[in-house]
Amino acid sequence: MSSSRSRTIRNVGAGVAFLMPNLLGFLVFTLVPLVFSMVLAFSNWDLKLHNQYKNNSIHFIGLDNFIRLINEPNFWKFLGNTLYLMLLMPFAIAASLIAAILLSKDLRGGSRRMWATLLLTAIMVGSLLLLMATGQGRSGMVIMMASLVASIFIGGALGGQTVYRTLFYIPNFTAGVATMLLWKHLFNPQSGPINSVLRGPLVSLTDVVRQSPSSLIQSGLWVSAGLIALGAWFGLRRLRKAWSDGDYGSNAVILSAVFLILPAVLAIFWSPVPLVGWVTLAATVCVTLWQLVIAIRGRDFHGRPWDGVGSSLMTATSLMSLQLVVLGLGIACYHLPAMAAVSDGLTPPNWLTDYDWAKPAMMLMGFWGAIGSNNMLLYLAALTNVPQELYEAADIDGATRLGKFWNITWPQLAPTTFFIVVMGVISGLQGGFEQARVMTQGGPAGSTTTLSYMIYSQGFEIGRLGYASAVSWMLFAMVLVITLFNWKFGNKYVND
Amino acid sequence: MKYLFIACLVVLTGASVLTALWLPESRSSVPVLYWVTDANPARQDQINIFKQWMKKHGYPTIDLRVDTANNDQSKKIIQGVSGVAGDIWDLYSNGETQYYYEIGLLRDITDVAKRMGFDPSHTWKAAEPDLMALTHDGQLRQFSFPDNATAGLYLVNRETFRQHNQPLPPSNWTYDEFERRGREFVKTANKGLPSRRYYFADGVSLSSMIRSYGVGEFNETLTRCTLDDQRVASLLERWRDWMEVDHIIPSSADLAAMSAAGGYGGTSPQKFNSGEFAMIFSGRFILIQLRQFDIERKKKGLPLLDMGAADPPYQEFPNSQFVTRSAAVYIGSHHPELATYFLSFLASEEYNMQIVRDADSLPPNPAYTNTEAYLHPPDHPNEWGLHEAFAKVAETIAVGKSYSPFVLPQIYNREFDEATQEFLTGRITAKQAAKQVTARVNQAIERTLVENSNLRPLYDKLIKDQQTIDALRAKGEKVPLSLIRDPFHRAYYQFKGWAQ
Numbered sequence: 001m002s003s004s005r006s007r008t009i010r011n012v013g014a015g016v017a018f019l020m021p022n023l024l025g026f027l028v029f030t031l032v033p034l035v036f037s038m039v040l041a042f043s044n045w046d047l048k049l050h051n052q053y054k055n056n057s058i059h060f061i062g063l064d065n066f067i068r069l070i071n072e073p074n075f076w077k078f079l080g081n082t083l084y085l086m087l088l089m090p091f092a093i094a095a096s097l098i099a100a101i102l103l104s105k106d107l108r109g110g111s112r113r114m115w116a117t118l119l120l121t122a123i124m125v126g127s128l129l130l131l132m133a134t135g136q137g138r139s140g141m142v143i144m145m146a147s148l149v150a151s152i153f154i155g156g157a158l159g160g161q162t163v164y165r166t167l168f169y170i171p172n173f174t175a176g177v178a179t180m181l182l183w184k185h186l187f188n189p190q191s192g193p194i195n196s197v198l199r200g201p202l203v204s205l206t207d208v209v210r211q212s213p214s215s216l217i218q219s220g221l222w223v224s225a226g227l228i229a230l231g232a233w234f235g236l237r238r239l240r241k242a243w244s245d246g247d248y249g250s251n252a253v254i255l256s257a258v259f260l261i262l263p264a265v266l267a268i269f270w271s272p273v274p275l276v277g278w279v280t281l282a283a284t285v286c287v288t289l290w291q292l293v294i295a296i297r298g299r300d301f302h303g304r305p306w307d308g309v310g311s312s313l314m315t316a317t318s319l320m321s322l323q324l325v326v327l328g329l330g331i332a333c334y335h336l337p338a339m340a341a342v343s344d345g346l347t348p349p350n351w352l353t354d355y356d357w358a359k360p361a362m363m364l365m366g367f368w369g370a371i372g373s374n375n376m377l378l379y380l381a382a383l384t385n386v387p388q389e390l391y392e393a394a395d396i397d398g399a400t401r402l403g404k405f406w407n408i409t410w411p412q413l414a415p416t417t418f419f420i421v422v423m424g425v426i427s428g429l430q431g432g433f434e435q436a437r438v439m440t441q442g443g444p445a446g447s448t449t450t451l452s453y454m455i456y457s458q459g460f461e462i463g464r465l466g467y468a469s470a471v472s473w474m475l476f477a478m479v480l481v482i483t484l485f486n487w488k489f490g491n492k493y494v495n496d
Numbered sequence: 497m498k499y500l501f502i503a504c505l506v507v508l509t510g511a512s513v514l515t516a517l518w519l520p521e522s523r524s525s526v527p528v529l530y531w532v533t534d535a536n537p538a539r540q541d542q543i544n545i546f547k548q549w550m551k552k553h554g555y556p557t558i559d560l561r562v563d564t565a566n567n568d569q570s571k572k573i574i575q576g577v578s579g580v581a582g583d584i585w586d587l588y589s590n591g592e593t594q595y596y597y598e599i600g601l602l603r604d605i606t607d608v609a610k611r612m613g614f615d616p617s618h619t620w621k622a623a624e625p626d627l628m629a630l631t632h633d634g635q636l637r638q639f640s641f642p643d644n645a646t647a648g649l650y651l652v653n654r655e656t657f658r659q660h661n662q663p664l665p666p667s668n669w670t671y672d673e674f675e676r677r678g679r680e681f682v683k684t685a686n687k688g689l690p691s692r693r694y695y696f697a698d699g700v701s702l703s704s705m706i707r708s709y710g711v712g713e714f715n716e717t718l719t720r721c722t723l724d725d726q727r728v729a730s731l732l733e734r735w736r737d738w739m740e741v742d743h744i745i746p747s748s749a750d751l752a753a754m755s756a757a758g759g760y761g762g763t764s765p766q767k768f769n770s771g772e773f774a775m776i777f778s779g780r781f782i783l784i785q786l787r788q789f790d791i792e793r794k795k796k797g798l799p800l801l802d803m804g805a806a807d808p809p810y811q812e813f814p815n816s817q818f819v820t821r822s823a824a825v826y827i828g829s830h831h832p833e834l835a836t837y838f839l840s841f842l843a844s845e846e847y848n849m850q851i852v853r854d855a856d857s858l859p860p861n862p863a864y865t866n867t868e869a870y871l872h873p874p875d876h877p878n879e880w881g882l883h884e885a886f887a888k889v890a891e892t893i894a895v896g897k898s899y900s901p902f903v904l905p906q907i908y909n910r911e912f913d914e915a916t917q918e919f920l921t922g923r924i925t926a927k928q929a930a931k932q933v934t935a936r937v938n939q940a941i942e943r944t945l946v947e948n949s950n951l952r953p954l955y956d957k958l959i960k961d962q963q964t965i966d967a968l969r970a971k972g973e974k975v976p977l978s979l980i981r982d983p984f985h986r987a988y989y990q991f992k993g994w995a996q
Contacts, residue, residue, distance in 0.1 A: 014498050049948055051577035053600035053827055056950075190753030350749035355921035444748075445917035460570040461906055463599065 040469035041065055047463030058466075065470035074446070075454070075471070081359065082450040086428040088363040090318035092370030093420055097413070099371050100379030103165050121150040165380070168372035180438040183365045187351035195348035206345030214337040224330020225276050228263050228323045229283035235260040235319040236291040239312060246301025252309035252489070256316035261288065263323035270327065272334050309489035311414070314421060352440050358447045362435050375420050382416040383409070422486050429479050451475050520561065527831050528559045530582035531823075531838070532572065533643075535564040538854050545850055546841050558834050560584075569906075576601040576826065583829040584838055586643060589626050589819035589897055591905025593639050596824070597629035598901070602639040603825040608836050614641045614843040619860050622647070622818035625896035625983050630718075632954050640824035641839045644857035646779030647816045647894035648701060649885060651786075652804040656771040660685045660694070665775065665806040667885075671705070671734070674809040678744030681774060696744040697775040698751075698764040701808060702916070704817050705731055707895065707984050708810035713908070716965050716975075716985040717958040718900040721908070721937035724930050731811075732919055732926040739920075748920075765789070769801065777808070779819075780886040783855040783879060790878070800878040805885035807893065813991055815984075818894035821857075855879075858890055865890075896983040902941040902955060911936045969994070 042060055049056045069075050128146050155163040171179060186192050209217055239256055242248040248256075264284035268277035340346050349357040390408045399407070432450030436442045442449035442457070449457075451471060459468030520528045533539055539562045546560060563582045566575060569592065575581035577599065585602075587593055596602045609615040616624055619642050628636040650665065657664050662681050666673070678696035685694035706713070709727040714720065739747040746754070754763045765785040767773040776782065790800050808816045823842060825835040841847050848859035852870045864870060865887035872880050899905055911933045919929035945955055961979045968975050974996040980986045989995040 017498075018501060044947065046947060047573060047577055048595075048598045049950075051599060052579060053577070188753060189749055350752070353749045353752045355917070355923065443913070443917060445914045445921060445923070460574065462904060463573065 037469040037472060040466050041473045042470075043466045045464075045466040045469075047465060061466070065467050066474065068467070069470055069474060074449075075451075077446060078449050078451050078454045081446075081448065082429060082432060082452075084359055085363060085366070085432055085450065086425070087321050087324070088366050088370075089421075089424045089428055090314075090321050092367055092373075093375065093417065093424065094318075095367060095371045096373055096375035096420075097379050099168055099376045100383060101409075103161060103168060103376070104380060104383045105161075118154060121153050125150055168376060171369050171372045172374060176434050177438055179369070180365070180435060183368075184352065184439050187361055189348065189350045189353070192351075194351075198348040202346040202348060206340045209336050209340040209346070217336050218334045220333025220336075221271065221273060221276050221330040222279075224326045224333070225267065225271075225280040225283070227326045227330075228267065228280050229287060231319055231323045231326070232260045232264065232284045233287040233291075235316055236288060238315065240291045240295050242308065242312065243295065243303075244299040244301075246299070246303040247308050248312050249303045249305040249307035249309070251305040252307060252312045255309065256312040257288065259313070259316040259320045260323075261285075263320055263327055266324070267327055270331060272331060276330075306489055310418065310421075310486060313489075314417075353444060355444050355447045358440055358444060362432075362439070362448060365435070375424075378416050378420060379413065382413050386412045418486070422483055425482050425486065426479050429475060429482070520559065524559050526557045526559050527834055528561060529584065529829075529831055529835055529838075530561050530563040531584040531586070532563045532566050532582035533584075533586040534567055534821075536856075538850075538856055539564075541854075542847065542850060545846050546838060549841050549844055549846050550837060555837055556834065558831070558837075560838065572596070573599065573601070576828065579828045581826050581828060583826055583831060583835045585824050585826055587626070587640055587822050587824055589821075590909065591897070591899040593626055593822070593824065594629045594899045594901060595904060595906075597631075597637075597639055601827050602629075603827050603829070603832055603835075604637050604639060605641075605825060605836065605839065606638040609638050609641065609839070612836065612840040614840050618843045620645050620818065620858070620862055620890055620894070622890065622894040622896045622983070623820050623822070625899060626820040626822055630901045630954070630981065632950055634954055634957055640822035641842050642820040642822045642860040643842060644781070644851050645818065645820045645860065645890065646781060646857045647818050647886065647890035648704075648777050648779050649808060649816060649889045650697060650775040650777055650806040651768065651782065651882070652775050652806055653768055653771055653773070654802040654804050655799075656685075656694075656774045657681075659771065660774075662774075664804060667806050668814070669806065669809045671708070671809045671811050674700075675734075675738070675742070675744065678738070679742050682743055685774075692743055693772055695746050695750075695767075695773050697777060698767065698773045699745050699777055700735065700738070701777060701817055702735060703897075704808050704815055705735065705811075707815050707817075707988070708808075708813050710812050710988065712982055712984040712988070713898045714900050714982050715962060716980045716982055716989075717962040718898065718981050719902065719955060719958050719962055720941070721900075721903075721934045723912075723937075724934035726927070728930040729926040732916065732929060736920055736926070775806065779857050780855055780883065781857040783876075783882070787855070787876065790876070800876075803878060803882060805882050807885075807889060813988055814893045815987065816889050816894045818890065818896045858886060862887065862891065895987045898982050898984055900941065902944045902951060903937055904940075907940045908937055911940070 042062060042065070043058050044050075044061045044064075045058050048054075050058050124146060152163075152167065155167075186194050189195055236257060239248060239253045239260075243250065243253045261284055264277075264281040267280040268274065271277035271280070336346075349361075351357050351361040386409060390412070391404060394404045394408060430452055432448070433452035433456060436448045436450060436453045437456075440448045442453050452475070455468050455471045455475070458464050458471060516522060531539070531543075543560050543562065547557075550556070550558065566572065566582060567586065572581060572585060573596075576596070581601075585596075587596070593602070606615070615638060616627055619627070623642050623645055624636075627640050627642070628638055631637055652665060654664060660681065662677070662684060665677060669677075681696045682692070682694060686692050703713070706723070706728060709731055711725050711727050712722055715722050738744045739750075751763060754767065764773060764776045764778065765782055768776045769786065769789040786801060786803075793800055807814065823839055825832055825839065829835050842860050845864070848861050848864040849867075849869065851857065851859040852864055852867065853873070855873075858865065859870075865883070870883050870887075873883070900908070915924070915929040915933040915936075918924045918932075919926055924932065945952055958981065961981075965975050965979055975989060975994055976996045977986060977989070980989060980995070986995070
């Protein structure tokens with residue numbers, strides 16, 4: 001008995017000893033700082049006043065930090081910046097899904113395909129060498145890029161999926177700061193490759209715009225109004241059908257419909273021609289009423305009020321992002337003739353130094369990173385788990401490729417998408433610090449300052465540790481609420 | 497497995513002990529001090545000269561090492577309050593002395609500096625705001641001494657002016673003259689070119705421009721921000737037009753587009769050397785980079801850069817902002833007395849002449865700008881005349897920066913940058929920008945007073961002084977200089993004859 005007991009003690013001791021390094025690390029570097037920062041959020045700890053060389057004592061100040069935070073205009077501005085950058089999320093998820101679907105195909109060529117690729121590559125490289133030899137090559141960089149593309153083709157023809165999967169995943173294991181510096185150079189207004197590429201087409205576009213009647217170009221605003229209403233119709237129709245099938249509950253549909261109607265409301269404020277805004281809203285109201293009339297006729301199955309809210313919100317917000325992009329393009333069309341009329345004509349944006357373009361520039365970089373991100377790997381793994389019998393059954397029923405994607409692949413990927421959305425929302429709310437620090441220092445005029453950058457700035461540049469902790473916990477509260485919402489409603493749909 | 501685990505533990509413990517033993521402090525028989533500074537090859541030379549100087553004077557032998565990895569402000573603060581920062585810190589002209597004093601991280605060297613000969617009387621008068629901090633009882637105490645100093649002026653590429661048949665700028669000129677000549681220059685130089693290539697100058701010092709209009713960032717007692725002024729709004733509009741309409745100077749986007757050029761001093765010296773910037777506004781340190789171009793020119797058999805100098809233009813009050821890199825002793829240093837020797841060394845002939853030779857800005861002690869080595873460096877005849885101009889600007893019109901003890905410089909800078917950027921991007925008017933920065937900085941002052949009640953007595957005293965000043969001014973009487981804390985106002989009052 002005693003030998004058994006001492007052996008148990010020894011085993012427990014050994015187990016605890018094995019766990020201790022990790023446990024201690026967790027306690028010292030995670031749990032204790034976490035609890036400590038929570039206490040700090042309710043204190044007036046300021047490095048200028050409270051440190052080992054100062055005799056001031058730290059005081060408990062209740063909710064003062066939080067009240068001050070809510071009343072600080074910059075907090076709302078930086079929260080707005082954070083949410084703006086998160087608009088990228090639907091596009092990033094779509095990009096990683098498309099990349100995963102492409103990479104799940106067998107890309108290895110048959111012998112004929114491989115020889116064709118090799119031949120094309122040889123022709124391209126040979127032509128470039130000839131150009132270089134005769135002094136016609138534009139630059140060493142062009143030759144190098146062309147050779148790189150050629151080797152990718154060859155590698156893909158020979159190695160298939162493995163080569164392309166590795167190439168797509170490269171951005172994810174390249175150091176973040178290095179890629180940000182690279183993008184900073186890509187965005188260089190004068191010598192950056194992006195503007196070098198844009199400059200030519202913009203010169204041509206300037207000529208086209210100058211030679212065309214202004215009203216014709218500006219009618220793009222009306223086209224965008226139509227597309228926004230069309231988007232609302234498409235989304236509402238889909239919501240109505242899902243509601244009719246009992247997949248979505250009434251409350252979920254109403255909430256999602258608000259997001260689909262929102263761009264039309266914003267059009268009233270943002271459109272340079274107020275009439276266009278009102279027409280957009282009127283058209284959207286019409287399609288809403290139309291779907292409502294159809295819905296009133298009754299439904300086939302009944303669901304609970306909040307059923308499918310996660311999925312419906314995801315569809316609605318994705319469509320809303322697209323509608324907003326269309327609205328932006330419409331407004332750009334309206335201003336195009338005036339922009340082309342100036343002596344320089346249409347010029348590429350100044351990206352990171354332009355208040356209006358700095359955030360889109362960061363989103364562009366984020367989009368590039370998202371294509372080959374961990375999300376792509378998750379989708380790749382999830383795609384292999386989709387039962388082939390479902391596709392076979394669909395083939396027998398004569399389903400199209402789009403039909404198979406929409407009715408089999410997408411629903412089967414729902415748990416993965418749900419996980420990606422949850423993680424995306426969390427990292428989106430917490431993100432933006434590295435980009436702002438490396439690329440813009442939060443500028444111009446605070447346009448790229450996110451909440452995480454605000455925490456750093458308040459804590460380590462100004463020294464208000466208590467206040468910075470309050471910002472952190474406010475951010476945590478937002479993440480928690482949204483994640484709970486996701487789990488409550490999104491998870492239910494996924495498990496259904 | 498458990499033996500493997502124990503073995504890992506033993507190896508890691510052993511490695512930690514070895515690392516501790518391997519630290520310079522453990523291996524060295526003499527005290528090791530760390531100098532937190534920027535990455536500059538000249539630092540090693542300076543350390544060598546310092547060691548020789550210590551030996552020459554019979555001071556204790558020490559090992560001084562450069563720490564360039566922790567020169568960032570936030571690192572200094574975090575390491576400082578944790579008690580593990582380097583012994584000597586280089587501070588820069590963004591209010592670091594006042595800020596670190598507020599945190600309690602710097603050693604007060606007022607008395608020792610007097611005793612060892614490196615008090616403010618041994619350096620430039622305009623350096624005072626960077627070396628001293630205003631204590632809570634209203635006294636000025638010394639916390640640092642300059643490594644070097646800078647007062648900006650325009651370096652002129654005379655070759656470029658000749659090339660475009662433009663007259664050389666005068667050494668003393670107003671902003672109206674600057675604008676007129678600038679417009680003429682860019683019009684002539686860029687004529688027939690497919691896109692703009694030539695600029696009159698790389699920029700203007702906005703803070704000097706504001707002061708030249710007779711406006712200070714703060715009032716006389718540093719208790720309120722005073723930028724909400726019509727003159728500030730009109731000069732902001734003028735500044736914007738120089739970038740966006742006249743293209744006399746490049747905009748921030750233009751500069752970003754040119755940023756491919758590397759090297760010391762950024763894009764400006766490269767463009768100055770190529771003639772695309774006819775003038776650059778800089779301190780003497782820029783000659784370090786320009787000398788590199790001269791080496792290249794010599795190799796190619798080209799003439800050396802033909803350079804001249806022009807004072808900063810002005811509207812009403814001629815001035816140039818004076819900045820320093822100064823050294824201070826960390827309060828938590830294990831060897832504060834030894835660290836103080838280094839500050840004493842900065843006032844020595846050996847160190848000053850090293851700065852003179854390297855052209856690393858102005859030497860801490862102005863006396864060394866009268867030497868032949870400073871005025872006529874034998875290897876750089878094309879610089880003769882320039883060094884004198886730099887020293888003259890520092891001596892005559894340079895004014896130190898304004899730091900209010902009631903608002904952190906980084907908050908002021910952030911608000912100022914944000915407002916001017918919002919103005920430049922067309923989101924607000926110049927008037928709104930001036931109003932916004934003033935309102936926000938004053939809000940920050942009020943918040944400081946709520947958070948730090950220790951500052952309240954000083955604030956109340958200064959407010960009383962301000963009332964006295966305002967009353968005297970209203971009556972048209974002269975104001976005692978002792979009441980004025982802001983360096984700009986001290987200089988401005990003297991310039992206008994308003995000071996007793």
